[in-house]
Amino acid sequence: AQTVTQSQPEMSVQEAETVTLSCTYDTSESDYYLFWYKQPPSRQMILVIRQEAYKQQNATENRFSVNFQKAAKSFSLKISDSQLGDAAMYFCAYRNYGGSQGNLIFGKGTKLSVKP
Amino acid sequence: SAVISQKPSRDICQRGTSLTIQCQVDSQVTMMFWYRQQPGQSLTLIATANQGSEATYESGFVIDKFPISRPNLTFSTLTVSNMSPEDSSIYLCSVGDRGRGYTFGSGTRLTVV
Numbered sequence: 001a002q003t004v005t006q007s008q009p010e011m012s013v014q015e016a017e018t019v020t021l022s023c024t025y026d027t028s029e030s031d032y033y034l035f036w037y038k039q040p041p042s043r044q045m046i047l048v049i050r051q052e053a054y055k056q057q058n059a060t061e062n063r064f065s066v067n068f069q070k071a072a073k074s075f076s077l078k079i080s081d082s083q084l085g086d087a088a089m090y091f092c093a094y095r096n097y098g099g100s101q102g103n104l105i106f107g108k109g110t111k112l113s114v115k116p
Numbered sequence: 117s118a119v120i121s122q123k124p125s126r127d128i129c130q131r132g133t134s135l136t137i138q139c140q141v142d143s144q145v146t147m148m149f150w151y152r153q154q155p156g157q158s159l160t161l162i163a164t165a166n167q168g169s170e171a172t173y174e175s176g177f178v179i180d181k182f183p184i185s186r187p188n189l190t191f192s193t194l195t196v197s198n199m200s201p202e203d204s205s206i207y208l209c210s211v212g213d214r215g216r217g218y219t220f221g222s223g224t225r226l227t228v229v
Contacts, residue, residue: 035217035218042222043153043206043208043222043223043225044220044222044223045159045208045210045218045220045223047217047218047219050217091158091159095218103149103161103164104149104159104161104210104218105161106158106159106160107158108157108158109158
C-alpha cells in the first residue's frame with residue numbers, strides 16, 4: 001500500500017522569506033500523481049500544485065514550486081516570497097495513475113505559520 | 117474545475133441521532149469520495165461512491181454507520197448514523213477533475229454532544 005510521510009508537523013517562516021516543506025512517499029508504481037494541498041482555517045482544501053511522475057520537469061505555480069526526486073521518492077514544496085495568506089495546513093497527497101480516478105492518499109500535514 | 121456545494125457547513129447534534137450531509141456538483145462525475153478529518157488530523161477516506169452501485173468502504177468504516185447515497189452523477193449524500201462524540205470531525209466530499217487535481221467541498225464541521 002502507498003504511504004505519504006510529512007516529517008515536519010509545524011514550520012515557521014518570516015514574511016517575504018522562502019520555506020520548504022518536506023514530503024516522502026512509498027509506492028511500487030512507476031506512474032502516479034503527487035499533489036500539495038493547502039487548508040486554511042476556513043477548512044477549504046485548495047490545490048496548490050500537482051506533479052505527474054512521468055514528467056522530469058518540476059512543477060511551478062507562481063511562488064510555489066516543487067523538488068520532485070523520483071528515485072528518492074521525495075516531493076518537497078518550496079514557497080518563495082512568503083505572504084501572510086500562506087499560513088495554513090499543507091498536505092502532501094499521492095494518487096495512482098490510471099484510467100479510473102482513484103482516491104488521494106494524504107500525509108499528516110504541516111502547519112505553516114508566517115511571521116510579519 | 118468542478119464546483120461542489122456541500123451542506124450543511126456545520127452542525128451540533130445530540131448523541132444517538134443521525135446527520136445527512138449533501139454534496140452537489142455542477143458537472144457530471146463518475147466517482148465521488150467522502151473523507152473524514154478528525155480534529156488536528158489528516159484526511160482519511162471513508163468510501164468511494166459510484167453512481168448506480170454500492171459505495172466501496174475503506175477498512176474501519178461500515179455501511180450501517182456511514183450509509184451513502186449516489187442517485188445520479190451530480191449528487192451524493194453521506195449519513196453519519198447513531199452518532200457519538202467520537203464522530204465529531206470535519207467531513208468532506210471530493211471529486212476528481214480529469215487528472216488535473218481534486219476538488220473538495222467546503223466541508224461539514226460536525227460536533228456531537
